[in-house]
Amino acid sequence: MISIDRTRVVFAGSGAFGVPTLEAIRDSKDLEVVLVVTPPDRPAGRGQQPTPTPIAEVAARSGLARHATEDVNAPASLEAIRAAAPSALVVIAFGQKLGPAVRDAAFSINLHASLLPKYRGAAPIQRALMGGERTTGLSVISLAERMDAGAVHDRVEVAIDPRETAGELHDRLAALGPEAVLRVLRRFRAGEVRAEAQEERLATRAPKISREDAWVDFSRDAEHLRGWIHGLSPRPGCTIRIDGRTLRLVRVEAVEEVEVAALAEVDASKVAPGTLVEPGLLRCARGWLHPLEVQPAGGRVMSWEEWRRGHAVASGTRVESP
DSSP, X not given: OOOOOOEEEEEEEOSGGXXXXXXXXXXXXXXXXXXXXXXXXXXXXXXTEEEOOHHHHHHHHHTOOEEEOSOTTSHHHHHHHHHTOOSEEEEESOOSOOOHHHHTTSEEEEEESSSTTSSBSSOHHHHHHHTTOSEEEEEEEEOOSSTTOSOEXXXXXXXXXXXXXXXXXXXXXXXXXXXXXXXXXXXHHTTOOOOBOOOGGGOOBOOOOOGXXXXXXXXXXXXXXXXXXXXXXXXXOEEEEETTEEXXXXXXXXXXXXXXXXXXXXXXXXXOTTBEETTTEEEOSSSEEEEEEEEETTSOOEEHHHHHHHSOOOTTOBEEOO
16 A cells, blocks of 8 residues: 655634634545644633633544644744644634744645735624625635735635625635635645735725624615625624614615615605614615514524514614614
């Protein structure tokens, strides 16, 4: 039997976004995960029990060596990585910046959830939706001193479904990660590394999402609000208040003026933004929002029609976003 020397890979990650790629590298015949680097277990849930990261869970389930660290650049972490003698270092949703000593320990790449140089930063999936993008994707880049500024080795582009939420897009892109990362690792293995510098003039930022983002400004167009709401779904979620009841908008669609005129015989010019009219539409500066799925405070996700059957709301009711 002919033996194949496997490329030794150290994988650094934390969130669920990297799980499919870690599993693909683990299962590959020509690649070998020699160490998984991830943050330590943290308190979570009602009982605040120590909980491993999704990446740590895969490592434990797969019998992979694991190094838990709050600071990947600390001497002990650098020593652990060097001791693993990696040829490649793969970083996905890790949450820690790698210094030059770690980056230079091996061929180092990062999987980022946007078509760089657009949406550099912590929330590329959410910000792409909130920004009304019609396409997004993945970039495999070299690790660099500046955040997400490394040369691009590979890209995967996808169309965004108008009804897709950030949670759904996250999972779809995560499932495409192995395709791009393994392609780059195999080019590296074959001595065929190629990458192109990013165009700095096209760079945009994707700052971390905060609760201050999670409200609905009905003075904006419906199409803008559709992307905004989906970008914040499922977390932290945009909420509205109708007749004193709080609802989280999970999924919506934008409806054009002409469609509403045909459905409801409504003179849009006489309806103030933030008003609900039959058949269950919310007025925006231009166009209308039609909620598809909502979640009452403390309740389950349900269809808008199901919620309305249990809560009579008069046409003309004003809707607020706290």
